[in-house]
Amino acid sequence: MIKRFSILISLTLILFSLSLAQQKIAFIDSNRVLQESIGGKDVLKQLNDARAKKQSEYNAKLKEITDLRNKYSSQRYALSEDALTKLLNEIEQKETALKRFQEDAEKELANLQARLFKKLQDEVNPIIEKIGQEGNYTLILDLATQGIIYYDRKADITDELIKRYDQTKATPPAQKK
DSSP states (O other): OHHHHHHHHHHHHHHHHHHHHTOOEEEEOHHHHHHHSHHHHHHHHHHHHHHHHHHHHHHHHHHHHHHHHHHHHHHTTTSOHHHHHHHHHHHHHHHHHHHHHHHHHHHHHHHHHHHHHHHHHHHHHHHHHHHHHHTTOSEEEETTSTTOOOOOGGGBOHHHHHHHHHHHHOOOOOOOO
16 A cells, blocks of 8 residues: 555656656846846936936035025024024925925836836837747746746846847947938
């Protein structure tokens, strides 16, 4: 009885192994696609430009507050009580506005990043599907997601994906007249 059960388990494992052996799995690294492809580099540039613009605006607003604080410190004995109160109120209003600006900027940048990443993903997914169909892959996994501990580098198709994606982004050479 135990012998039959062992044989049955062994046969089941062998059949399962054979079915897995026929499966073809590949991997892509979406972080590399973002860093190395033409479209990915464009996304990163747009994000960096937007961040730099927001940082510049933030710095200008912060300088206004710093200037007002310096004015308060240097003139607090020379100004009337009413003028000091107005100056302190202005500083508080600008600080509140700066906090709101920072929160809004973070939301805007997060939304921009989500939109740009989605657009990139929408452009790359059909290429991944085509590579999957051409290579008869059963499954294509993304290395950027957590959970993959080991993979054979031969199964990494990121270079092929970047090459094909860049071909869709390459500008055609100017025609001679």
